Amino acid sequence: MTSPDALAGVAFRSRLFIPTLKETPAGVQLPSHDFMLRSGMVRQLGSGAYTKLPYGFEIARRLERVVSEEMWRRGAEQLHFPAVQPVSIWKEAERYESYGDDMFSFPDRHGRETCFAPTHEIAAALLGAGDIRRYDQLPVRVYQIQIKYRDEVRPRGGVLRTREFTMHDLYSFDIDETTCLESYRLFFESYVDVFRRVRLPVVPVATSDTGAIGGSVSHEFLSPAAAGEAEFPPDSGVSEDVRGLELAHTFQLGTQYSEKLGGAVNSPDGKPTPLWMCSFGLGIERTIAAVIEHGVEEREHVIWPFEIAPYHVNILEMDSEGANLGASAALGAQCMEGGLRVVIDDRPVRAGGKFVESELLGVRWEAIVGKKFPQLEIRDRLTGENFDVHLDFAASELKRLHDKHPF
RNA sequence: CGGGGCGUGGCGCAGCCUGGUAGCGCGCGGCCUUUGGGUGGCCGAGGUCCCCGGUUCGAAUCCGGGCGCCCCGACCA
Numbered sequence: 001m002t003s004p005d006a007l008a009g010v011a012f013r014s015r016l017f018i019p020t021l022k023e024t025p026a027g028v029q030l031p032s033h034d035f036m037l038r039s040g041m042v043r044q045l046g047s048g049a050y051t052k053l054p055y056g057f058e059i060a061r062r063l064e065r066v067v068s069e070e071m072w073r074r075g076a077e078q079l080h081f082p083a084v085q086p087v088s089i090w091k092e093a094e095r096y097e098s099y100g101d102d103m104f105s106f107p108d109r110h111g112r113e114t115c116f117a118p119t120h121e122i123a124a125a126l127l128g129a130g131d132i133r134r135y136d137q138l139p140v141r142v143y144q145i146q147i148k149y150r151d152e153v154r155p156r157g158g159v160l161r162t163r164e165f166t167m168h169d170l171y172s173f174d175i176d177e178t179t180c181l182e183s184y185r186l187f188f189e190s191y192v193d194v195f196r197r198v199r200l201p202v203v204p205v206a207t208s209d210t211g212a213i214g215g216s217v218s219h220e221f222l223s224p225a226a227a228g229e230a231e232f233p234p235d236s237g238v239s240e241d242v243r244g245l246e247l248a249h250t251f252q253l254g255t256q257y258s259e260k261l262g263g264a265v266n267s268p269d270g271k272p273t274p275l276w277m278c279s280f281g282l283g284i285e286r287t288i289a290a291v292i293e294h295g296v297e298e299r300e301h302v303i304w305p306f307e308i309a310p311y312h313v314n315i316l317e318m319d320s321e322g323a324n325l326g327a328s329a330a331l332g333a334q335c336m337e338g339g340l341r342v343v344i345d346d347r348p349v350r351a352g353g354k355f356v357e358s359e360l361l362g363v364r365w366e367a368i369v370g371k372k373f374p375q376l377e378i379r380d381r382l383t384g385e386n387f388d389v390h391l392d393f394a395a396s397e398l399k400r401l402h403d404k405h406p407f
Numbered sequence: 408c409g410g411g412g413c414g415u416g417g418c419g420c421a422g423c424c425u426g427g428u429a430g431c432g433c434g435c436g437g438c439c440u441u442u443g444g445g446u447g448g449c450c451g452a453g454g455u456c457c458c459c460g461g462u463u464c465g466a467a468u469c470c471g472g473g474c475g476c477c478c479c480g481a482c483c484a
Contacts, residue, residue, distance in 0.1 A: 022433060022445075023419050027412095027477040047476065102483075119484090153408080153482065167484055220484090229483085249484060283484035318443060352444040370443055377443090 010332030011311065013345040013357075018055045020360050030227045032292040033158025035302055039360035048155025048163035050285075055310060055361075060166065060284055062308040064145050066197050067168045067282065070190040076141040076170055081123040083147060087113035093122045093260055104151050104163075116149035121279050124171035125257035128275050135175050135265045135273070139183055143170035145284070157227060159285040160245070166284035173275045175267060177254075180276035184252050187280050191221055191248050194282065198291055199305040199407060202247060205232045221248035221282075225293040245290045248282035295362075302362040303382050306407055312340040313398060314363040316354045318370035322346055327391055328369050331376075334395030340365075340402060364407060365398055382407050 018040040028034045036042045041056030052060060068078065087105055090096040096103075105115035117123065124142070132140055145168045155161050172183035188204070195202040204219045222232050222244030231241040255274040258264060263275040288308075295302040306312065313335050315328045325346055332342035343361070345354045351370075358366055368377040369391075376394050379386040380401065389397050 019417090021418065025418065026414095026420090029478070044476090148484075150483070154478095154480090156478080161483075165484070169484090246484060281484050286484060316443085320442065350442065350445070352446085355444050357445090368443075 010315075010329060010336060010342040010344055013314075013343055014347045016055070016343070017053065018361075019053070020357055028158070030157050030160070030289075030293070031296040032160070032227065032289040035292050035296070035360075036158060036289070039302075039362070042159060044158075048152055048161065050159055050162060052285075056288075058310045059288055059304065059308050062310070063198065063284055063287060064166075064168070066307050067145065067194050067284075070193050070197075071143050071168075071170065074141070074186055074190055076143050076187070076190075078144060079142045080144050080146065081117070081120045081127075083117050083149065085115055085117050085123065087115050089122050089126060090115065093125070093257065095122060102150050102152070104149050118148055118150045119281070120144070120146075120169055121171070121253070121257060121277075122261070124279070125261045125263055125277065128171075128173045128258065128277070129261045129263035132173055132263065132265060132275060135267055138173060138175045138265070138275075139179060140173040141170060141183060141187070143168060143280075145169075157229075157289075159289050160227070160229075162285065165286070168280075168282040168284065170280040172278045172280075173258075173263070174278075175265070175273060175276065177276055180252065180254070180278060184250065184278045187278070188219065188250055191250065191280065191282060195221065195223075195247070195287075197305070197307050198287065200247075200287070200290055200294055203232065203234070203244065204250075216254050217252040219250045220246050221250075223247050223290040223294065225290060225297065227289075227293050245286060245293065246283075247287050247290055248280070250280045251278060253277040253279055299382075301359060301381065303364050303407065304362040306364075306402075309363065310341065311343040311361065311363045312402070313342045313365040313367055314358050314361060315342060315344040315367045315369060316351075316358065317344060317346050318351055318354070318368060320348055320350075322348075324369045324373050327374070331367065331369075331391060331394055335398060338395060338399035338402075340398060365402075367394060367398070 020040045021038040024034050025037050028037065036056060039055065040053055042050045042052055045051055087096060090099065099118055103115050103118050105113060108114045145166065147164055148167045149164055152161055152163050155163055170187055172187065174180040174183055200223055202221045202223050204221050207218050207220055220230065222230055224242050225245050226243060228243035228245045230244050230246050232244055234242040255276055257277055258275040264272045265275065267273040291305065292302050315332055317325055317328050328344050332344055335342045364380065364382050366379040366381065372388065374391040375388045376391055377386060377388050378394065378398065
């Protein structure tokens with residue numbers, strides 16, 4: 001998508017590639033899947049394989065930025081592990097069997113067994129083993145935002161379970177259990193903050209079963225949703241389990257990987273000490289789907305939270321001739337100065353079409369430039385409030401309302 | 408992998424049982440109309456009916472095989 005940030009200007013709907021759908025495609029079950037398809041965010045290419053179209057990709061990009069900011073605040077450094085890896089490291093770590101069929105693997109041209117990485121604990125552990133040499137380098141916290149490949153038994157729910165997905169994953173290395181727990185707590189909190197910033201209620205649930213990743217203690221971050229695959233006990237008092245979407249998973253790995261793969265440093269007293277590791281993973285597409293599911297369950301429509309919304313204001317130019325486009329553009333520029341991103345629906349379609357597609361954009365504010373011009377109608381889709389305001393005061397009023405009640 | 412279902416213009420579907428060379432709605436292009444909630448009308452473009460093989464004078468339709476997709480279950484961000 002043409003970035004309004006980069007242009008320091010407003011976007012014009014007529015020039016955006018957002019192919020919307022009137023009808024729900026066949027076989028769709030979930031609200032998030034339906035919405036993503038109809039709003040032109042994604043298209044399916046194959047089983048568990050989705051193209052992210054510009055609008056969907058933009059939202060993912062903004063979510064990734066939010067995550068990166070939380071990493072930066074806590075001093076984690078970004079790096080990049082290869083997605084294509086030799087199978088040998090998986091065998092060395094004794095993770096080949098446990099991952100088994102969930103891993104895409106194939107012989108390369110030389111006949112070496114090669115795979116698409118389903119996760120990166122091993123690459124991280126090997127990096128630590130080779131390049132963390134002194135105890136005073138610790139803690140080391142590195143993360144990446146990268147595509148994971150898993151040959152899922154059964155992809156489902158649109159973008160909820162796919163064979164290729166984007167994950168934020170962080171790996172921490174510490175000298176002992178105490179500092180390892182400090183790392184755990186710190187980045188556990190980073191996920192709490194990420195979900196808070198995208199207005200998603202999430203419950204961290206401790207699990208004993210740490211699955212194929214291994215480790216002693218882990219937490220799943222579950223977002224309550226009917227579409228959820230996981231069940232968990234809700235807050236005290238209720239006996240029925242609640243369904244939730246697992247958006248992130250954090251692990252205290254301890255020394256198992258470093259002992260197996262040789263990650264150790266000499267402690268201050270000169271003794272070889274294995275590195276203590278934690279790992280953290282957060283699903284990007286899944287979190288976006290959860291925002292939609294939550295929006296639909298909460299208020300029956302989707303409003304992208306400020307931090308990940310491509311646009312905050314949709315200016316609906318109602319005159320089919322575009323008589324007030326100049327004024328709309330000027331208003332858009334004023335809003336942008338105030339930190340609100342703007343799209344102008346300048347398409348030559350009827351009012352109904354603009355209103356319906358405004359829903360699909362998930363934009364919070366609608367500014368309707370119509371008959372009453374230069375009076376505009378402002379609508380807050382979050383609160384349902386609407387009122388008229390003169391063009392000259394529209395931008396400042398939007399800014400004021402946003403500051404008063406950010407979302 | 409076990410159990411269900413589906414594959415027909417871009418999308419949603421009908422036709423298949425009772426073989427006779429394809430239809431509807433949406434969308435798309437043009438014109439008129441309308442002009443703050445997908446307006447109404449006229450004209451038009453667009454299809455290897457998933458693939459291969461078989462039966463038949465003739466197959467979207469019947470038979471066999473294959474591929475693809477969705478849903479439920481066991482596993483996973």
